[in-house]
Amino acid sequence: MKMERRIDVQEFLNTHRFSGFQWLIFALCFVIVLLDGFDTAAIGYIAPSLVTEWGLSKLALAPVLSAALFGLAGGALCAGPLADRFGRKLVLVNSVLLFGLACLGSSQAGDLTSLTVLRFVTGLGLGAAMPNAVTLMSEFCPDGKRATLTNAMFCGFPLGAAFGGFLAAWMIPLWGWRSVLLLGGVIPLALVALMIIVLPESIRYMVAKRQASEKIRAVLMRISPEAADATSFAMTERLATTAGQSGAAVVVSRSYLVGSVMLWVAYFMGLVIFYALINWMPVLFKEAGMDPRAATLISALFPLGGVGAIFFGWLMDRYNPNWIIAVGYALTALSVFAIGQAIGSPGLLVVVVFVAGTLMNTAQSSMPALAAAYYPTQGRATGIAWMLGIGRFGGIAGSYLVAELTALKLGFAAVFSIVAIAGLIAALALIFKQFSQPGHEYAPSQDAHLVH
Secondary structure: OOOOOEEEHHHHHHHOOOOHHHHHHHHHHHHHHHHHHHHHHHHHHHHHHHHHHHOOOHHHHHHHHHHHHHHHHHHHHHHHHHHHHHOHHHHHHHHHHHHHHHHHHHOOOOOHHHHHHHHHHHHHHHHHHHHHHHHHHHOOOOHHHHHHHHHHHHOHHHHHHHHHHHHHHHHHHHHOOHHHHHHHHHHHHHHHHHHHHHOOOOHHHHHHOOOOHHHHHHHHHOOOHHHOOOOEEEEEEOOOOOOOOOHHHHHOOOOOHHHHHHHHHHHHHHHHHHHHHHHHHHHHHHHOOOOHHHHHHHHHHHHHHHHHHHHHHHHHOOOOHHHHHHHHHHHHHHHHHHHOOOOOOHHHHHHHHHHHHHHHHHHHHHHHHHHHHHOOHHHHHHHHHHHHHHHHHHHHHHHHHHHHHHHOOOOHHHHHHHHHHHHHHHHHHHHHHHHHOOOHHHOOOOEEEEEO
16 A cells, blocks of 8 residues: 655755756746846836937826836736736736737837837736746745845846846947837747746645645656655645635735735835936936936946845845845945935946945845745735835836926936935835834744645
């Protein structure tokens, strides 16, 4: 008679070497997030060309700059609950397909209205893709490396945004602004076919939804053949959740509500800074007398600094993540203020923009890993997606904020001083989260799912 052997899937991930199959999942999710960063930032890099070709004012640019952000918010708010109900892979594949098609269509837009509409649709796909890529990756990570690996994957976003800047500076003079959007549409469509074939469903999601043990075993065997003789699968959670409770209900439940709101505030304020600068720095630098090409290249250094998130992830796996990210946001505020003081010295400006970008993107890129560790499987996709979705309104606010500040004739230094305040608010939100729920991230497992 065959002996029963039960595997706790998280314990299995914790005790086995990070396999080539898991690195493949990492690579696919990294590329998705990189494309997200590229497509999201592309509109800021082509903005000067739109002003010239279509004769637009700076204020008229605000709707098209923020259209994708409205879509990003809507896509994230909807996709999280859908992924907690129907699975991470299904929502992720369709999201990449949508933003690829819409970005391709944007490259053919003939006027500001059609471009604005297509950028909104692009945003819907982008907004749905990123939180599900983060969720899927985090649910294949061992506990001791989750923040490091999730942050490393999320580095694709600022790298994609920076890569878009360097490409735009090269492509626009040769082929025009449409070529940037064309590239941003073709690559995701090619990626969709690969995702359908090789991307698995989240192992923790399958156990939580009590899917067939054969499906779970097949995925675990691609990590290690030691799962071959398993007859049942279990999964523990840090805090107890109510059976059948929706992801949305978990996120706003008494156990999670305060932390959820503080995550929303911090991410919102981080994106106020990110989009205020990524969308407007090329224009502001140009107005301050800088050569347009130099303005674009220096601005592209800002998102490039996101690779520092890997170091933050390492720290978060070892120390209190709330404090680590809060310090990052506080230093961000200081460095953004410094940009406004450095415009007279191009060499100093290069250094300050890169340092500000490193701090800003390191803190911001660490937030999804913080959210992934905070929520249980039952509400993880919703928790991450709602943080990203609500935070996107910060991007909208940042885009309009600079437009309004320049309309009020505020000086270069004053604009950056006001934007820097958002970093201090983000830091205070995470400090409040820590004091209101000390030890929440480290609570022992109390709940279990079992699949035979």
